[in-house]
Amino acid sequence: MPAAGAPLLIDAHIASKRHTSADGTAVEVVRGLDLRLARGEFVCLIGPSGCGKTTSLRILTGLDRHFEGRVTPDPKGLAIGIVFQEPRLLPWRTVEENIRLTLPKPLRRQGLGPILEAFGLAAHAASYPGALSLGLARRVALARAVAGRPELLVLDEPFVSLDARAASELRRHVLLAAQETGAAVLMVTHDVREALALADRLVLLGEHPARAVGEQVLDRPRELRTPEWIEQQRAALAELHPMLKGA
Amino acid sequence: MTRALAVRIAVKALSLAVLVAAWQVASAFAHSPALPQPLAVLAFVTREAVSGDLLFNLGATLARVAAAFVIAMAVGVALGIAFGRRRGLDQAFDPWLVLLLNTPALVVTVLCYIWLGLTEAAAVLAVALNKIPNVTVLLREGTRALSPDLDEMASAFRLSFWDRMRHVVLPQLEPYVAGAARSGLALVWKIVLVVELLGRPNGVGYAISVYFQLFDVTAVLGYSLAFMAVMLAVEYFVLQPFEAHARRWRPATH
Numbered sequence: 001m002p003a004a005g006a007p008l009l010i011d012a013h014i015a016s017k018r019h020t021s022a023d024g025t026a027v028e029v030v031r032g033l034d035l036r037l038a039r040g041e042f043v044c045l046i047g048p049s050g051c052g053k054t055t056s057l058r059i060l061t062g063l064d065r066h067f068e069g070r071v072t073p074d075p076k077g078l079a080i081g082i083v084f085q086e087p088r089l090l091p092w093r094t095v096e097e098n099i100r101l102t103l104p105k106p107l108r109r110q111g112l113g114p115i116l117e118a119f120g121l122a123a124h125a126a127s128y129p130g131a132l133s134l135g136l137a138r139r140v141a142l143a144r145a146v147a148g149r150p151e152l153l154v155l156d157e158p159f160v161s162l163d164a165r166a167a168s169e170l171r172r173h174v175l176l177a178a179q180e181t182g183a184a185v186l187m188v189t190h191d192v193r194e195a196l197a198l199a200d201r202l203v204l205l206g207e208h209p210a211r212a213v214g215e216q217v218l219d220r221p222r223e224l225r226t227p228e229w230i231e232q233q234r235a236a237l238a239e240l241h242p243m244l245k246g247a
Numbered sequence: 248m249t250r251a252l253a254v255r256i257a258v259k260a261l262s263l264a265v266l267v268a269a270w271q272v273a274s275a276f277a278h279s280p281a282l283p284q285p286l287a288v289l290a291f292v293t294r295e296a297v298s299g300d301l302l303f304n305l306g307a308t309l310a311r312v313a314a315a316f317v318i319a320m321a322v323g324v325a326l327g328i329a330f331g332r333r334r335g336l337d338q339a340f341d342p343w344l345v346l347l348l349n350t351p352a353l354v355v356t357v358l359c360y361i362w363l364g365l366t367e368a369a370a371v372l373a374v375a376l377n378k379i380p381n382v383t384v385l386l387r388e389g390t391r392a393l394s395p396d397l398d399e400m401a402s403a404f405r406l407s408f409w410d411r412m413r414h415v416v417l418p419q420l421e422p423y424v425a426g427a428a429r430s431g432l433a434l435v436w437k438i439v440l441v442v443e444l445l446g447r448p449n450g451v452g453y454a455i456s457v458y459f460q461l462f463d464v465t466a467v468l469g470y471s472l473a474f475m476a477v478m479l480a481v482e483y484f485v486l487q488p489f490e491a492h493a494r495r496w497r498p499a500t501h
Contacts, residue, residue, distance in 0.1 A: 063399055080403060088400040092418040092496040101414055102404035128496045148404070 006038035009078070009152060009184045012060055015069040017052070017209075029055050030067070031209040039151070042178065042185040044195035047205030053188040054085065054156055056205070060186065061154050079104065081150035081183070083158040087137035089129040089144075096125040099144045107148060118173050119143040120166075135162050142170055146177035153178055155187040159194065171198060175222070192237060196230045197222070204241055214241055283465040291469040300454075301473060307450040308443065308474060311367075312436045315374035319431060323379045324424060327386020328416065337387065347380040352438050356445055365446040374438045381434070382427045389423030390416075421493050429486060436478055 017030040029052045037043055045053050058064040061082060062075030089098045096116070100108055116122045119139045129137055142158055155174070159167040175198065178185050189195050195202050196218065204214035216237065219225075267285050274284045295301035330337040330344075356373040363369035393416060401411045417424070443452025451474045458466035 061403060063402060076405075080405075082400075082403040084396070084400065084403075086396065088396050090397065090414060090418070092421075093414065101410065102406070130496065144404075154403075 006041065008036060009039045009041075010035070010037040010060060010071065010073075010075070012036070012071040013069045014056065014059055014067055014071075017055060017059060017064075017067040017069075019055075028209040030059070031211050033205070033211055035060065035203065035212075037152075037184050037186060039184055040178075040182050042175075042187070042198055042200045044199040044202050045186070045188045045205055046190060046192060046195050046202055048207050049190055051205050051207035052209060053190075053205060057154055057156055057186065057188055061152070075152075078152050079148065079150045080152045080154060081145035081148055082154040083138075083141045083145045083156060085156050085160075087129070087134070087141040089137055089140055091129050094126050094128055095121055095132070095140050098129070098140060099147050102144050103148045112147065115143050115147050118176075119170065135166060138162055139166075139170065142174060146174065146181075146183075149181045150183050153183045153185045155185065157189055158187070159189075159191075192234050193230050196233050197225055202237075204237075280462075281464055283468065287465050288468045288472065291465050292473055295466075295469065295473075301470075304449055304451050304454045304470070305474060305477060307447075308436070308439055308452065309477060311371055311374065311439045311443070311447075311450065312432070314371045315378065315439065316428075316432060316435050318371065318375040319378035319382055319435065320424075320428060322375070323382020323427065323431075324386050324420075326379070326383040327423075328390050328420070330383065331387040331390020331393070344380050344383060347376070348384065352377045352441060356438075356442050360446045367447075370439075370442045370447055373442050374435055377438050378431050378435055382431060385423050385427045386420060389420045393419050418493075425486075425490050425493070429482070432478065432481065432486070436474065440474075 012033075012035045014030050014033040014035075016028055016032075018026040018028050021027050033056055035043075035056075045056065047053050055064065059067050059069075060071060060075065061080055062071070062078075089095075090101070093101065096112055099112055099115070103110070112125070113122070116125050119142060121136070121139055121143060124132060124136060124140075129140070132140070138158065138161065142155075145153060145155070153174070158174075159170060162170065171194070174185070177183070185198075187195070187198065199218055200220070201218065202214075202216040203212055204216070205211065206213040216233075218233075270285055274282045292301065330340065352373075355376050356370075359369040359373035359376070363372065397415050397419070401415045406415065439450070440452035440455065443450035444456040447453050451470050454470050455467050458470070
């Protein structure tokens with residue numbers, strides 16, 4: 001639950017979501033997942049790989065509408081910035097064009113210098129994605145997601161395949177961008193330490209089918225979350241939820 | 248000019264020279280008006296060019312080719328994308344497509360002339376109708392191969408219909424459009440000649456039909472080769488540079 005009195009951005013109840021497997025049988029991948037997200041709140045969905053985290057994100061962002069339940073308001077009306085598990089850049093557009101294209105029309109004429117600079121992309125603005133490393137392509141995807149000043153920033157394991165220093169730097173930029181715009185952030189990760197460092201609230205998902213099995217509200221300010229504190233919290237969580245051991 | 252480019256041009260020029268030489272030898276052996284010498288054909292082309300007839304007929308044919316090509320590509324690309332995106336539409340109209348694909352060009356041309364009269368519109372429509380099914384089928388396959396990941400990205404970022412078409416869909420279809428354009432141009436100009444032969448008072452097809460009745464092979468070859476040269480110029484100076492521009496983002500491969 002978000003903090004009492006915080007203005008709500010999304011109120012979702014996914015009663016059931018089924019996928020049809022190759023042999024034609026329906027498999028339930030999400031059941032009874034309730035999620036409320038306040039404006040400006042940073043929520044991490046944590047769970048084992050393949051437990052339905054990404055499916056839940058797709059429903060919450062309106063990309064998948066074939067489910068039982070409701071998401072209010074209709075996410076189609078929300079300004080969303082999203083980072084998929086893969087960068088999903090347009091290979092025939094330069095880095096700068098990839099970012100500019102996804103901006104709302106009134107923002108398309110703005111200079112992208114500051115955001116390219118912040119994400120370490122200034123020297124690659126005119127490059128095509130085919131010439132970038134995966135790490136750089138991930139930076140572009142992150143820059144693209146925050147550039148449009150979204151109300152909701154959705155991040156699906158955005159920092160994987162980045163080296164530790166780059167990941168830490170980019171986490172800081174994402175947090176700054178979210179704080180500056182007041183965007184709510186919904187991030188999927190299976191890295192508990194990352195979630196403990198960033199989130200206001202953790203939602204733990206169980207598997208087969210995905211459902212909420214626990215929730216943890218974290219203290220602010222984030223600056224007080226030392227590596228020792230994170231380690232303590234992680235150990236405590238792993239005791240409560242054995243599925244998180246080693247995550 | 249790079250060395251590789253110079254070698255490529257030299258090889259092509261040599262290949263053409265061998266073909267002309269073979270023609271020269273064959274005509275010398277045949278010694279018949281049915282196979283005139285290359286120089287005789289060149290002399291005819293020069294005469295027609297000086298008199299203005301060649302340019303007039305080439306211009307008329309080229310205009311018909313351009314009109315039919317643009318209509319066929321625009322309609323074929325739009326239908327191909329629609330059929331590739333909407334399964335219901337594809338299922339409903341697939342029989343029409345198969346029927347049109349298998350209708351001989353001659354039948355379509357004759358019917359257009361009968362229904363619309365011996366007019367310019369009928370001629371252009373007949374050529375376009377012959378090409379539209381090919382473009383549609385090619386683009387339908389291309390649309391089925393579109394990346395669902397990029398489609399989802401475009402939905403997530405709320406791209407407008409036109410932005411999605413221009414920046415996401417059409418660049419993915421570019422190889423299919425280029426293929427359809429290249430094969431389309433070759434098909435269209437051949438059909439235009441048949442259409443002119445059947446019912447137009449000018450153009451390369453009309454000129455060939457006149458000279459055929461006079462059994463003037465030199466003139467038939469002269470007009471054919473002149474128009475082939477125009478089409479080759481379009482291929483090398485319009486289509487290929489356009490394709491190179493559209494593919495500039497691809498990493499160079501050797």
